Amino acid sequence: MSTPTITAPTAPSALSLARTTATAARVLRQLRHDPRTIALLILIPCVMLVLLRYVFDGSPRTFDSIGASLLGIFPLITMFLVTSIATLRERTSGTLERLLAMPMGKGDLIAGYALAFGTLAIIQSALATGLAVWFLGLDVTGSPWLLLLVALLDALLGTALGLFVSAFAASEFQAVQFMPAVIFPQLLLCGLFTPRSEMHPVLETISDVLPMSYAVDGMNEVLKHTEMTATFVRDVLIVAGCALLVLCLGAATLRRRTA
Numbered sequence: 001m002s003t004p005t006i007t008a009p010t011a012p013s014a015l016s017l018a019r020t021t022a023t024a025a026r027v028l029r030q031l032r033h034d035p036r037t038i039a040l041l042i043l044i045p046c047v048m049l050v051l052l053r054y055v056f057d058g059s060p061r062t063f064d065s066i067g068a069s070l071l072g073i074f075p076l077i078t079m080f081l082v083t084s085i086a087t088l089r090e091r092t093s094g095t096l097e098r099l100l101a102m103p104m105g106k107g108d109l110i111a112g113y114a115l116a117f118g119t120l121a122i123i124q125s126a127l128a129t130g131l132a133v134w135f136l137g138l139d140v141t142g143s144p145w146l147l148l149l150v151a152l153l154d155a156l157l158g159t160a161l162g163l164f165v166s167a168f169a170a171s172e173f174q175a176v177q178f179m180p181a182v183i184f185p186q187l188l189l190c191g192l193f194t195p196r197s198e199m200h201p202v203l204e205t206i207s208d209v210l211p212m213s214y215a216v217d218g219m220n221e222v223l224k225h226t227e228m229t230a231t232f233v234r235d236v237l238i239v240a241g242c243a244l245l246v247l248c249l250g251a252a253t254l255r256r257r258t259a
Contacts, residue, residue: 016108023112027086028119041082041120045074045128053136064139068219069192071132072151075124076158076212077183083117083162084175091166110251113163114156121155142222146232150218153239157211160246167253186212191220211242 031037052070056063129148132138140147161182169175189199189207196207207213218235225232 019108020111020115023109024115024119027113027116031086031116031120037082037086038120041078042124042127044078045071045124046131048074049128049132049136053132060137060139063136064223066192067132067136067138068140068147068223069190069216071128071138071147072154072215072219073187073190073192073212075121075128075151075155076161076215077179078124079117079121079155079158080162080165080183081176081179083113083159084166084169084178085162085172086117087113087163087166088169088172088175092171106251110163110247114159114247117159117162118156121152121159125151125155140223141226142224142228146222146228147219150215150222150236150239153236153243154212154215157215157239157243157246160243160250163250164246164253167250186210189213190216192216211239214238214242 049067049071052067053063125148129144129151133140133144133147165178165182166175169178185206189196189203189210190212191207196204196213199207214235218232218239221229221232221235
């Protein structure tokens, strides 16, 4: 009599809307019981914008020139930090391993996390944009809705980067350590402090491949033009494409356990 062979179930290869939304709902339920994380996601960008506004209280034009750029940078940073730590916590607690043992693919998990944090990113970006434009007096030539679009894409990019780097961290402390390596160089080279065209040619070339550079450029297009320009469309597509690419890399590098 031949002995039957038992094969381990393989994870589905195609994305499932049901599995993705179930993952997103679970993440949102967990976050609902973590008020400190919600405060960091929702309130900190708004608080930073208020501080920035009154730091330049005697020079409103300075706030106008850098406020829009920081309106996109603050959500990117907070979403990166929270997403990387939250995803790492899922792995170190064993939750991720149990989920991957179920009929659920890595793509479903990554898409679910992206959907959950993307929902929070929409709330975060809407509050920050509304605060800056209608309460802090940020003077923009173009439509505030375009500012909101770029801010939202920046937050989604931060989410994607956070999901990606969490695969390479063995502890929450290491996840935080990735910020100087991933975020700070982009912050220095994105054109916030000086136009990228005035940088050393080597640094300008590096800045041309960093997504935060196009996020800042997109914000500046809204500041200067009343209509949507071709440059703005290019910048938005690049930021969105980078977010999608990093999400795909995150799914490919997702591991069940820390090293």
